[in-house]
Amino acid sequence: MKLERLISMIYMLLNNEVLSASALAEKYNVSQRTIYRDIDAICAAGIPVVSYQGVNGGYGIMEEYKMDKSLLGSYDVESLITILHSVSTVFEDERALETIHRLQTVGQESQTQSLSMDIGSWRANAESLRLLRTAITGKRVIRFDYINAKNERTNRKVEPVRLMYKYGSWYLYSFCRTREDYREFRVSRMADVVETPETFHRTHVVEHRERAYDMSRKAEQVEVVLHFSADSLAMAMDHFYDADKRFNDDGTLTMTLKVINPSEARWLLSILLSFGDKVEVMEPAELRQIMRTKLENMLSRYAKG
Structure with a gap:
């Protein structure tokens, strides 16, 4: 409980100019004497807490220790925190987490998060x-x-x-x-x-x-025209989101994308085959014939059973 209180106090001091011992004692429901001991513990950990005297006195952290809020806007802070949080999740990076905590002292706590990112590891261990x-x-x-x-x-x-x-x-x-x-x-x-x-x-x-x-990936690209059935629109948009799209009156979708040597693009053939009968290759003729051959080979494999 004490450790959680100390961590919380550090963030409180980072986010405020000056906090009185009485205000801290009231927030954490402890005595002012306990707050004095906590401040000593925080100082012993290397965090420069400064004591301010007078009517509006209290405790604060040296300005040199804080990140200058004028260097980053709230949008910058939010974006950096989002990216670092995703990285720290994948790599269990403690240094990234420490940076996040520092950045959070610059951001606005009440601001609604408008960006979320998960680069996760579902495709790689x-x-x-x-x-x-x-x-x-x-x-x-x-x-x-x-x-x-x-x-x-x-x-x-x-x-x-x-x-x-x-x-x-x-x-x-x-x-x-x-x-x-x-x-x-x-x-x-x-x-x-x-x-x-x-x-x-x-x-x-x-x-x-x-x-x-x-x-080199942009060289010698060939136009590939695909026609998708009305019940495969979402899947088509997921796989080919950057293609030129034409929604047809019957609910189908025609997509045009540029691919380097499509007849040898294994990734493209794999995706197209995953659509089953929901897609038809219109152009180029060579790719259309390759798809036909692939489907005939699959049919013959199952016919042997």
Whole structure:
């Protein structure tokens, strides 16, 4: 109970210029003598509490210790707290939690939260994410089995550089010693991840490589036209939210999106097949034929039973 009271008192002092001992005693239903002992304990913990004398005197925290409220607006504070809270949940980051507590002293308690974020770990094991982050900060070489887009299983030994959350999934950007080049590994496809005792000392500069990778994704795009049935609109919007949309009079939906080499885009084929008979590929003709072949192969597999 005392620890909870001390923590609460610290936040009270951070959020107020001066608080009298009597006001604190009334709030926490204790004697003023207890408040004096609590203030001594807070000072002993390294938090600079200042005593102000006079009629309007009391206790406060040195202004130099507080974050300058003029540096951040309430919108900035809210956004930062939301992002840090999501990160701290995934990685159990105590330093992020401490930063959140400091930021909360700048924000307005009565303000309604307008933003919420959950980058969670439902697509990747949270323990693996924490292990990878520890390896990155400690510059430890890691080893794991990896399933690539061709369903090939390989063993990799890498120097981890950065964890990235994009396209709704977690990725590890690292220098792959197996391939002697930089690679992105989707965390959900990594198995038996082990942090080795070996450390690496080279400095990895990755910004220009990432930009080149992103630019390559925009090259040679082909238009794909899809026609969705009226009872699959929500699912279509979830998967292809950035496509051009045309809602038809009969309740169906026509979407146009641009894809690099769609006939070899395994991710696109997987999504389209998940719709069953709720989608029809209109263009390009090559992708339409590939879908037809896939469906015929599936039908023949079940016909054998």
